Amino acid sequence: MHNFNRYSRQIAFRDIGQTGQEKLLSSTIAIIGIGALGTALANLLCRSGIGHIRLIDRDYVELSNLQRQTLFNEDDVTNNTPKAIAAAEHLKKINSSITIEPIVTDVNAWNIEELIKGCDLVLDGTDNMGIRLIINDACVKNHIPWIYGGAITTTGMSMNILTSEDAPCFLCAFPGAGAHVSHDTCSTVGVLGMIPSIVASYQAVEALKILIGSEDIRRSLLYMDVWSNDTGQIDIKKNLECPACVHREFTFLSQPQTPYTTTLCGRDAIQVIPFGKRNINFESLSKKLSHAGNVKFNKFMLSFSDSTIEINLFSDGRAIIKNAKDENAARSIYSEYIGY
Ligand SMILES: [Zn+2]
Missing domain, CATH: 3.30.310.10 (TATA-Binding Protein)
Known part of the structure; x- marks a missing residue:
């Protein structure tokens, strides 16, 4: 039995209540990428009482991660602990009444459908467009909503990719993403620790709304620059010729399996x-x-x-x-x- 006292402040919020909390406890989510966004997401959603959280990451903890990847500590660096494992160990001490499932693997076209199987929602904690296109194909194909999040320098973006007929997908929003090669990475242009925390907080609150079936789910692309104080929302139209969500051709999933x-x-x-x-x-x-x-x-x-x-x-x-x-x-x- 769950001790609902743990969630009393969240239950007191009328749009969630006992019914919403029960829905959260019976939900399964996957967080892909346990870096700056992923640790913040996992921390918030574990405390919110999502019943089953799958943590997927291919990397291990390094010293330069500690500035912004808020679940890790110096012991994880010394021990070369894989990020998914380190995160799971810390989260179990925060909430031992839910299921935390760490998976140490690369996410790619061949394993993603297995990795997101049984999930009610997928959260993007990754740092590159290639994996997001694979997540988009897999989620659209399997009718699973997912939440895009991105953070670099002092800027951030987030968008809900919903399963309703009229909802645009990630490829509708970023049609050129497949050919897009960005040379800006966190190590070349930097990232402040605050921006992934902010983006992840937006993703996490949308996660609660989606899981409880709220009518207040955001339907636009959110962007912000916390240094220049610029914030806004962009309406994304569904592309009526979208290969993924209209024609259901999932090209990013059909790469040949090779070393x-x-x-x-x-x-x-x-x-x-x-x-x-x-x-x-x-x-x-x-x-x-x-x-x-x-x-x-x-x-x-x-x-x-x-x-x-x-x-x-x-x-x-x-x-x-x-x-x-x-x-x-x-x-x-x-x-x-x-x-x-
Ligand atoms: Zn689309």
């Missing part, structure tokens, strides 16, 4: 994903690698470094490689040290 590499946004690092799921034995691999450099491992990740490179390997075979000069070099490093 692949991606340069991680805002990081001097490249991710390598070998084909198929593998189960890596960290103990035997660390013995082998200890002759070549420094190795340490925990339950989730093995870290290897020598004078030139650093490899962080997850047990499913996925690796994040630092100091590789390009994606080809990263693949060679992977095959040399870990092997395909």
Whole structure:
């Protein structure tokens, strides 16, 4: 049984009440990306009593994250804890009466539908357009609402992508997003810690409205610049020729499944994903690698470094490689040290 006293101030707000709280407790959400937006979202929504929260992230905690990723601490940096795991550990101490489900993985066209299965709502905590287009395709296809959020420098944006017939989708709002390559990342132009917290707060309040079926759900694209004090809303029209929400052609989901590499946004690092799921034995691999450099491992990740490179390997075979000069070099490093 739930102790509703925990949520008494939220229940006292008449638009939520006991009925709304019960709806929240029986809801399942996924937060994709547990960085600055994702930690703020997870913190607020865990405290609000969303019954089941799935936390999905591919990365681990680093010192430069602490300025804005508000669930993490220095122990998480020292322990190289994967973000989803670290967030789940902290959230369980905040609310042990709900289900927190951490998943350490890259989100891509081949696994997203499985990852969002059973969700009433998906929240975007990612930092790049490519993944958002995949989220959009998967959510529109499976009739799951999702909430876009973006934050960079001192600016932020958010939009609800709803499942009703007349609602525009993310591709309606950003038709050129597929070809859009932005060179601005948090590491090149920076980001203040406050802006992702503000955007995530807007996303979180819309999440409550969507989950309880409120009539006050925002139907525009919200933007703000907290430095120049500029805030507004843009009406987005449904594109009657939209490939995703009108023609239901989900091109971003139909990429062929191959081993692949991606340069991680805002990081001097490249991710390598070998084909198929593998189960890596960290103990035997660390013995082998200890002759070549420094190795340490925990339950989730093995870290290897020598004078030139650093490899962080997850047990499913996925690796994040630092100091590789390009994606080809990263693949060679992977095959040399870990092997395909
Ligand atoms: Zn659309």
